[in-house]
Amino acid sequence: MISYSKFSDISNEEMLLLQRVTATKISDMCRVYEKEYVLSDLISILKHRSTDEQDQIRVLATESFREVAKILTRD
Secondary structure, X not given: OOOHHHHHHHHOOOOHHHHHHHHHHXXXXXXXXXXXXXXXXXXXXXXXXXXXXXXXXXXXXXXXXHHHHHHHHHO
């Protein structure tokens, strides 16, 4: 599993491929990190992706938001 700091670094990259990866895999990260980190850090990454200029990235981020919500409500 990738470390949080590395994931955060990747999420700030401008490459479209890396933006897609962070938008889609953030729900996987939410499954393994503590809820406090998800709420304080990973959600901010997801919010940033949901306002991306690329339509595809915004759609992927929105889908991930749903998955993250499911994960957080299970706890």
